Amino acid sequence: MEPKSQFFLDRSSQALNNRELQDTFRKVGGGFAKKRGEARAALPEFDQLRDEARDIKDHVLENLDLYLEEFEKNVLNSGGHVHWAKTDQDACAIIAELCEKVDARTITKGKSMITEEIGLNDYLENAGFEVVETDLGDYLIQIRGEGPSHIIAPAIHLNRKQIEQDFRTRHQSFPADRVLDEPAQLVAEARQVLRNKFLESDVGITGANFLVAETGSTVIVTNEGNGDLTQCLPRVHIVVASIEKIVPTLEDTSTILRVLARSATGQEFSSYTTFSTGPKKAGDPDGPENFHVVLLDNGRTEMLGTEFQEMLRCIRCGACMNHCPVYQAVGGHSYGWVYPGPMGAVLAPSLLGIDRAGHLPNASTFCGRCEDVCPMRIPLPKMMRHWREREFQSGQTSAIQKAGLKIWAYFAKRPRLYHFASRQASRLFATVAGRKSYIRSIPFDSGWTAHRDLPTPQGRTFQELWEADKERQEKS
Amino acid sequence: MNPEIERPQVGLFVTCLVDFFRPNIGFAAIKLLEMANCDVEVPKAQTCCGQPAFNSGNRPDTQEIAKQVIATFSQYDYVVAPSGSCAGMLSKHYPELFRDDSQWSEKAVDFAGKVHELISFLVDVRGLNNVGGSYKGTVTYHDSCSGLRELGIKEQPRQLLRSLHGLELRELEECESCCGFGGTFSIKYPEISNAIVTRKTNDIGATNADLLLAGDLGCLLNMAGKLSRDGKRTKVRHIAEVLAGMTDTPPIGQKN
Numbered sequence: 001m002e003p004k005s006q007f008f009l010d011r012s013s014q015a016l017n018n019r020e021l022q023d024t025f026r027k028v029g030g031g032f033a034k035k036r037g038e039a040r041a042a043l044p045e046f047d048q049l050r051d052e053a054r055d056i057k058d059h060v061l062e063n064l065d066l067y068l069e070e071f072e073k074n075v076l077n078s079g080g081h082v083h084w085a086k087t088d089q090d091a092c093a094i095i096a097e098l099c100e101k102v103d104a105r106t107i108t109k110g111k112s113m114i115t116e117e118i119g120l121n122d123y124l125e126n127a128g129f130e131v132v133e134t135d136l137g138d139y140l141i142q143i144r145g146e147g148p149s150h151i152i153a154p155a156i157h158l159n160r161k162q163i164e165q166d167f168r169t170r171h172q173s174f175p176a177d178r179v180l181d182e183p184a185q186l187v188a189e190a191r192q193v194l195r196n197k198f199l200e201s202d203v204g205i206t207g208a209n210f211l212v213a214e215t216g217s218t219v220i221v222t223n224e225g226n227g228d229l230t231q232c233l234p235r236v237h238i239v240v241a242s243i244e245k246i247v248p249t250l251e252d253t254s255t256i257l258r259v260l261a262r263s264a265t266g267q268e269f270s271s272y273t274t275f276s277t278g279p280k281k282a283g284d285p286d287g288p289e290n291f292h293v294v295l296l297d298n299g300r301t302e303m304l305g306t307e308f309q310e311m312l313r314c315i316r317c318g319a320c321m322n323h324c325p326v327y328q329a330v331g332g333h334s335y336g337w338v339y340p341g342p343m344g345a346v347l348a349p350s351l352l353g354i355d356r357a358g359h360l361p362n363a364s365t366f367c368g369r370c371e372d373v374c375p376m377r378i379p380l381p382k383m384m385r386h387w388r389e390r391e392f393q394s395g396q397t398s399a400i401q402k403a404g405l406k407i408w409a410y411f412a413k414r415p416r417l418y419h420f421a422s423r424q425a426s427r428l429f430a431t432v433a434g435r436k437s438y439i440r441s442i443p444f445d446s447g448w449t450a451h452r453d454l455p456t457p458q459g460r461t462f463q464e465l466w467e468a469d470k471e472r473q474e475k476s
Numbered sequence: 477m478n479p480e481i482e483r484p485q486v487g488l489f490v491t492c493l494v495d496f497f498r499p500n501i502g503f504a505a506i507k508l509l510e511m512a513n514c515d516v517e518v519p520k521a522q523t524c525c526g527q528p529a530f531n532s533g534n535r536p537d538t539q540e541i542a543k544q545v546i547a548t549f550s551q552y553d554y555v556v557a558p559s560g561s562c563a564g565m566l567s568k569h570y571p572e573l574f575r576d577d578s579q580w581s582e583k584a585v586d587f588a589g590k591v592h593e594l595i596s597f598l599v600d601v602r603g604l605n606n607v608g609g610s611y612k613g614t615v616t617y618h619d620s621c622s623g624l625r626e627l628g629i630k631e632q633p634r635q636l637l638r639s640l641h642g643l644e645l646r647e648l649e650e651c652e653s654c655c656g657f658g659g660t661f662s663i664k665y666p667e668i669s670n671a672i673v674t675r676k677t678n679d680i681g682a683t684n685a686d687l688l689l690a691g692d693l694g695c696l697l698n699m700a701g702k703l704s705r706d707g708k709r710t711k712v713r714h715i716a717e718v719l720a721g722m723t724d725t726p727p728i729g730q731k732n
Contacts, residue, residue, distance in 0.1 A: 009665075012665075012667065012668055013667055016667055016668070016671050030650070325653055325654040325656060325672045326665075326668055326672070329668055329671040329672055329675075330668055330671070362664065362665075363661070363664075363665050363668065364658070364661065365621070365654045365656060365657065365658025365661045365669075365672070366531060366621070366622075366658060366659075366661075367621040367625075367653075367654035367658070368621055368622065368625040368626065369621070369625065369652075369653070369654070371625075372625050382572075385530070385531065385533065387533075388531070388532060388533030389533040389534075389535055390533070391533055392532065392533030392534050392535075393533070397532065397533060397534075401532065401660075401664070405528065405529060405532055405534055405537070408528060408529075409529055409534070409537040409540075409541070411523070412492075412523045412524045412526070412529075412537075412541050413523075413537070413540055413541060413544065415520060415521040415522060415523050415544075416520075418523045419520070419523075422492075422495065422496050425496070426496060435731060436731075437704075437726070437729050437730045437731040438701070438704050438729050446666075447662070447663035447664065447666040448662060448663055448666065448701070450666055450667075450670075451666060451667075451669070451670035451673075451702070451705065452670070452673070452698065452701030452702045452704075452705050453700075453701045453704040453705045453729065454697070454701055455497065455697055455700050455701060455704070455728050455729030456729065456731070457496055457497045457498070458497070458498060458499055458500065458725070460499065461495050461496055461499060462490050462494055462495040462499035462502040462503075462518075463490070463495055463518070463520065465499050465503075466499075466502070466503075466518055
């Protein structure tokens with residue numbers, strides 16, 4: 001997916017003016033946030049688990065090379081293969097080659113953000129493969145030719161009617177007069193379509209929520225069961241995961257699992273938590289003949305040792321966007337790439353460059369709710385501010401903003417001048433406002449007054465009044 | 477009352493918005509602090525906490541402003557601001573600004589330890605739990621983000637509001653979600669800011685309260701400006717004005 005993050009302003013404006021989309025957002029509302037709150041309240045040790053989860057990942061990030069090598073060794077021991085990919089293109093090429101080797105035609109996919117990041121579907125389709133997303137949300141956006149608007153609910157921007165229309169257009173083999181009024185009817189139809197694909201599939205591709213170093217296992221958490229069918233039925237299972245997904249032990253995995261689903265959907269646990277360790281062994285009833293893990297860097301190692309290292313603790317639960325006032329208003333597509341919301345606002349500039357994704361860390365009120373709910377305690381606002389600092393240092397802050405700041409800072413550093421100026425400004429405001437209690441438009445600041453009135457100042461500054469008070473007291 | 481120091485010297489950090497838009501809040505803060513047995517001074521050499529620069533990525537100017545604030549207020553037992561956002565800047569972000577500065581890091585940490593937001597200072601540090609006044613009417617309260625999440629201010633304002641005779645508090649749906657102000661955000665991303673504040677003012681309207689209160693003037697200006705633009709009649713004030721019984725001044729954005 002070609003990143004369009006530089007068009008954040010236009011895209012968010014379109015989203016805000018799209019009534020159907022806004023209706024959908026309103027209906028979805030704070031559903032995830034509410035459920036997360038209830039799940040948290042029901043688990044007294046939740047915050048303690050967050051600390052433990054954070055510590056596990058911090059330890060991993062300090063020793064990433066060791067755990068990656070241990071993971072590789074254990075994948076090999078269990079009969080699997082490991083491939084190292086420096087870039088998105090490397091990963092796509094490796095995967096395409098693996099598919100070609102087994103003369104694959106149909107490839108099924110479980111839900112995976114990392115394959116969105118590397119643009120795998122386009123790559124494989126261009127190479128002549130049929131690629132089928134099997135997570136319902138991912139399937140919906142695939143048939144619409146869209147990217148995900150949420151990292152765990154990729155089609156959260158769609159309503160039932162839109163989905164019905166897509167199915168009627170796409171699923172021509174079904175009777176035209178069938179009833180698709182209920183979500184259950186839509187799900188049943190998707191299931192019928194996908195069931196055949198699972199059976200036809202030659203290669204199943206999944207992501208991984210965890211890579212367990214001590215066993216060489218990869219782990220996915222899902223709710224639809226599609227992940228299991230994706231990886232068990234075809235001959236080949238390819239796991240694509242970025243390197244920071246590693247955890248040392250199964251015990252660590254279960255610690256983080258306890259905060260993952262609770263933070264994401266408010267479930268205690270996802271419906272399915274699936275561990276894959278190597279290919280099918282003698283006596284196994286099912287499983288792939290070949291098991292491959294593609295380990296992707298794509299910019300992660302460059303984040304190590306920087307002020308953005310903590311971002312690599314992210315477990316992609318989506319809690320930050322579920323609680324973000326900006327994401328909730330403009331939706332995920334406004335962010336212009338695969339990772340939206342606060343985590344995207346930190347990660348996208350790391351992976352795309354701040355010149356392309358500069359709006360994302362700026363479009364935050366710094367309300368701090370994302371950090372407050374992050375199961376891995378990632379200081380997201382602080383890192384968005386780091387991006388703003390980098391922008392400022394490299395001269396990418398807009399000229400108008402910079403000039404405004406400069407003038408303001410000049411005064412802020414000179415209290416006497418500042419007080420003199422604010423006294424004058426206060427009077428000017430009072431004169432302009434006259435008897436009106438609000439100012440409806442200010443030259444050069446349509447940003448505020450396009451949507452809001454500006455309350456008029458009381459007329460004299462506090463410092464001025466306070467000084468006058470003191471003088472009066474001294475005289476009397 | 478459980479004062480650590482019997483009669484502490486408090487430096488009032490007025491905040492730039494209160495200084496410019498709403499001096500009444502400053503006077504209300506002084507009255508409340510005196511009620512809590514504090515000697516209040518207002519140093520002249522104060523301007524702003526530096527957030528506009530800090531949140532725009534301009535660290536050098538922020539540091540200069542921060543040094544000025546620290547130097548100006550170092551002599552007081554406590555530094556109190558009628559704003560969770562500015563108090564959060566002074567107490568949480570100043571130490572972070574000077575983490576790698578051997579000369580200033582200790583000063584910033586010492587300073588940060590003395591900084592409090594007004595309402596939480598009254599309740600948590602000065603043990604004030606009754607302001608002994610009255611307010612006849614229904615009010616709703618918005619938890620401003622920095623105060624709530626950086627400083628843990630949640631119960632303190634409600635506790636003091638409950639001590640006012642005749643006041644009925646109606647809780648706001650989503651009272652912990654942002655109002656969309658975000659300082660420069662409201663000017664840089666006005667359309668998004670508008671969408672966020674619209675949700676907020678709808679929730680405010682749904683309470684049918686006569687008066688909206690919060691502890692941060694930035695949020696209050698934003699919400700008052702939106703309520704006014706939409707022709708809604710809810711009055712808006714800083715919580716300190718009501719607690720101090722200083723409601724003779726017309727509400728924010730209204731004139732006699």
